[in-house]
């Protein structure tokens with residue numbers, strides 16, 4: 001029997017999977033200072049979402065841990081190299097939240113183009129802004145997807161049914177995958193920005209993608225398609241830091257960008273008086289891409305099964321730090 005710390009919450013069905021396998025599950029957030037003081041030393045495994053930060057310093061004082069589970073996709077809150085060097089496997093749950101993130105992305109796109117958030121804010125202030133809130137359709141416009149993994153492909157498939165033309169930039173994508181999905185694969189990211197009026201981000205945050213959406217690139221966007229001046233629109237439900245948020249505010253202010261919707265931010269939770277929230281053509285959500293009942297149940301069960309496999313000494317298929325082990 002193993003002792004497993006679950007620090008950022010987990011669906012009860014997933015807890016039951018671990019307990020049924022004979023493991024003890026200890027639920028509860030552990031503050032950074034307690035992690036640094038060795039709070040994990042009596043545990044065999046830990047399952048986190050994004051709130052718990054497993055830095056190299058925490059890993060150094062967590063000698064008992066043999067496997068870390070990330071109940072989600074992004075592993076930027078875990079030092080993969082430090083874990084690998086300490087002989088700790090890191091596993092994630094890459095498959096379970098795809099549909100939820102796809103749906104939120106499409107929701108943000110439509111909300112942006114039809115001013116849903118702004119209209120609601122107006123109604124709450126007794127404003128009936130019918131004339132001011134003329135929108136545009138998705139149909140007939142060019143959607144540029146940065147990254148073309150599972151989520152981007154899901155977004156592409158829905159956007160296609162709504163009549164959008166699909167473009168992508170993904171330097172790691174075999175061209176035949178884009179072709180099979182009916183997406184035009186751009187070799188250079190600038191070419192994607194020069195072509196697309198709507199950009200949605202679906203890549204990891206890395207040195208290569210930090211502030212990839214910057215002032216120069218936003219200025220390249222065409223703002224019209226097929227005779228309709230639809231403006232330029234940015235959506236990010238992937239990771240904070242890929243969009244330069246200061247540059248985005250300037251672009252909203254000078255009209256380069258007509259609307260922006262972010263689910264993820266460079267600093268989370270947002271600091272007080274976060275400037276983008278003052279702009280009427282911006283709306284945001286607090287990193288809720290995977291926050292559906294269905295996704296959380298699937299994510300929890302996927303990670304619980306990976307942890308059970310890992311604890312038996314086998315290699316789960318979703319190890320993300322293999323190169324450091």
Ligand code: MLT
Nearest residue numbers: 049050071072073074290
């Ligand atoms: C993920 O990486 O799985 C998502 O961003 C969801 C999350 O961190 O909660």
